[in-house]
Each structure stands twice: as structure tokens, then as C-alpha cells.
Amino acid sequence: MVRFVLTRLLRALITIAAVVTFAFIVLRMSGDPAQVMLGPDVPQEAVEAFRHAWGLDRPLWIQYLAYVKSIFTGDFGVSMRDKAPAIDLVLERVPATLQLTIPALILKLLIGVPAGVYAALHRQSFADRGVILMAILGFTIPSFVMGLILMLVFSVMLGVLPSGGQDTWMHGILPTITMSIGGIGILARFSRSAMIEVMGQPFIRTASAKGVKWHDVVWGHALPNAAIPIVTIVGFMVGSLIAGAVVVESIFSWPGIGRLLVVSVTNRDLAVVQCILLIIAAAMVVSNLIVDLLYGWLDPRLRARLAH
């Protein structure tokens, strides 16, 4: 067990290191932030001074070592634009993003999983077909189209909900719905196929045959076994709580991480982009790690195998 946890931890750390290195190399190789920050018409001396001030004139590997060293001391660099520590700028935006993504995740779980399970237990029924159709539609409609259609209907035609901004809780309704629809579809589909697979297993027949109540068969025998693939997907959704809102935030002008990323990327604000990439990757890696550890708890077979 200890060995299992340690190898997972090591792989998680290697992944984060790879992300840091990738972000550093891509962002440094791809152009001169001095030109973008200062504009095209500045004298050469100003560009040189800017590059010297930000350490951009040093060899790449020295910059990289300095960057890695500063990360370990909790220093994620300074935004070239706002002159404020990048980590502060990023953390300032996290609550706004979570205000959208956490309610969206709750909606996905509350609607997607029960719909999928219900469809699996009533196969070929009208409700089952409806769930499948909604699930397919839910993840074939891109979020920007969904967002714009909702905006067209509820803000432009009906005029009942605001189309952008973050002033009241009403402003959060459309973005939250936009984000949850796709996830509901994915979860419903996964839960449905996981449940169908489990319901076909011999132990379900055994349980029914020995007279266990239908309700207990579903809740006590089928659902726990169907939980593993569902947990995988949910883990992925939790991991993307911070990253998942880029497009939706842009549509509804919601001042979260996604907007900050798009703006910083256009301004070539290296430190901020690197910081966001690092935080997003860390969130993803940590939630994957938790899912991996959860498997051991959910699946006694795995636990037994690991004990040897």
C-alpha cells in the first residue's frame, strides 16, 4: 500500500515538473515579451533595459534554474503588466471561478448520475431514450453555442436574466447552466453504461434470486460497483474546476481565472500565465491522485492485491 501511494506521488510530482518545464520553455522560446509590453515604436535602449530588468537577457537555462528555485520559495514571479506578484493576481480570481464551477459540479452530480442510473434501470423505456438523446445533445453542443443560445433566449428575447457581468447572483445563473449541461450529459451516459454493465453481472442475479429487495439490490449491490467509472469522471471534473470555465467566462464576461488567462496570454504576461498553468496542472494532478487512492477504498479487490 505504501509503495502504491509512493509511486503515485512520484508520478504526480514528475507530471507537475513536466508542466512547469513545458510552460517555461514554450513561453520563453516563442517571442519577446518586451516588444509586446512596450509596443513597436520604443527605442532599442528601452527594450534592452526592460529585458535586463526582467532578466530576459540571461541564458535560458539560468533563467530556468532561477525560476525553479523561486517556485520552491513560494515566489511565482511578478506580473510584467500590473507589477504585482503573479500568485496574488491569480488567487484573487479563484473565488469568482469557483462561484461558477462548484454549483455547476453540484448540478451535474445531482442530475447526471440519477438520470443515468434511472435510464439503466428502465432500459428501452421512453425515459431511457430521452436520457440518451439529452446526453448526446449535451456533449455535442459546444459550450459557446449553448451559452450564446441561452443568452439569446433568456437575455435578448425574454429579457429575464442578465447577459454578462458578476453583480448579483442572477448573473451567475446562465453561465452555471451553460457549464453544467455538457457535464450532465457525460455523467448520465457514463452512469448509464456503468450501471447496465453491473446489472448484467451474476452477483446481481444471485442477490435477486435469494430474495433481496429490489431497492437493496440497486443501492447495496449495483451502485457501489458502478461507482468506480463514475468516480473517475467526477475526479476529472473536480480537477478541472479551475480550468473548466475559460470559454464560459469569456462569453459571460465573468472575471475569473479563465478571463485572466486569455487576457494574460494576449499580453504575453509570462509570470501570470506560468502561474495559472501551474495551478491548473496541480489541481488536476492532485484530484487524479485522490481518485487513484479512492479506487483502493472503493474496490476491495484492488486493496487485497496491493496488500501483497
Next chain:
Amino acid sequence: MSSADLTDTRPTPHPAFAFVARLRRQVPLSVGLGVLWLAAMVLVAASADLLRPYGITVMDLTSRLAPPGSPGHWLGTDELGRDVLSRLIQSIRVSLVIAFGATIISAVFGTALGFAAAQFRGVVEHLVLVLADFQAALPFLIMSLAVLAFFGSSMTLLVCLMGFYGWERYARIARGLAISASAQGYAASVVQLGATPARVYFRHILPNVASTLIVSMTLTFPEIILMESGLSFLGLGVQPPETSLGNMVGFGREYLTTAPWIMLAPAAVIMLTTLSISLVGDWLRDKLDPTIR
């Protein structure tokens, strides 16, 4: 019952009708419609230059923001008086070319890495798996945003970048299938006969695992269309004056209140196309994929 009606009106059914009837029994209607729609899209993409009534940058300033159904402009015009239908046709071509190119790159790249991992094991295998973890840890949209914005967007870069989408899935599948295939008699016997590893993998193992890989391609393809249109929507994908489906939706968004058709036409095409591929892909998976039987 319907076949009886058919024989009443047509004592000797034309072979084409018999073929259609047989097809109807084997292929569900939704899948049939999906195939038809995809065929139409491929046809439109292939003959875009012939079908397009106007050039994509030709402006008709006297009829700006004309609604659908206006004379000469079936789907209306945009804010510069450019014909929406012509731009839509060109967009279908651009988006499909990117998605096709990227799907093929991703499948070839991923399969090659997966086979390499299965052949060499050890360090190579660990390296491939760590790379796959890395790919899964960084949301693709975020990574492409960073790369595109800093390198500047070009068509070649966009196709190559999209080609990285989903490679880790092919790599994992190809590795798993190749490892189990090499344990089977046929692979071992051609190795005994002195075949080179390349020959074993590409002549013997690949044909045996191809159906699973093709099914994954049908799953990646719509995701790549969505990814490209998302990037173009954010203004970082296909750049004007060239146009793509996402790019049209992105610009049409400015005129959501006054001219919603600019955005609705490409949005409908995106939805119908991804829907069709999903339906056809699911059906193909049920028919072809030996691992789910």
C-alpha cells in the same frame, strides 16, 4: 408489412430499392441520417470552390445584415455585407480539413508511441506513460491557448497542435493491444520466422487492432472539431480573413441581438456534424470493437 406494400405497387422491385430496404433493416435511421449528413459535409468541403456563390471576402455594402431569404443571399449577410452561405461553405472546408489532418496526426503519433512502448518496455514505456500523464494533467484548451497566443496562430501550427489532441488515448490503447497481441501465437510465430519488429507491428499486429483504433478516431474527431471551434471562438484559432465554423460563431456573437443568423448557421452545422459523428461512431463501435463484445 411495408415490404408487402412495396411488392403490391412494384411487382419486381428494382435492385436499388431492395438494397435500400436491406440497409434500412441493418442501419438505424439516426445512423443513416448521420452518414448522409457527413457525406454531404465532405462533399461540400471538397467542392467548396464550386458551390460558393460569392467570394468569402466580397462585401456588398448596400445589403449589410440582410436577413436569411434575402434575394441573392439565402442565409443573409453579415455586418460587412459578406454572404453568410459562402462563408459557411468555406468554414466547413477549413474546419473539416483541420479536424481530418489532426485526427490522422494524432492517431499515427499515438499508435507509434504505443507500439514503441510495447516493443521496448522499460524506460521507453515509462517515458510514454509519463508523457501521457502530462497530456492528461494539462487541459488541452489551456495548453493550446498558451502555445497559440505566444507563437501566433497559423494554419500549419493549428493542425499540428490539434494533432496532439488525444494522442495519449491511442498510445494507451495501442500499447495494451500490442502487449496482448504479442503474447498470441501469430505474433510469436512471425517473430520466429525472422520478421523485423517493424514488420511484425505494421503488417501483423496493426491490422488486428485497427478496428479499435478506428473507433477511437471517431471519438476524437468531433472533439477536435469542438476544440478548434472553441479556440477560433476565443479568437486564437483560425485568423481572419480565413474563416472557420468557430470563428464565424465568435464574430457573429457581436450581432447576437440584431443578426442572430450569422451565429446560428455555423452553430447548427457544428452541432449536426458532431452529433452525426457521435451517432455513427457509437454504432461503429458496437459493430467493430471486439473489446466490448
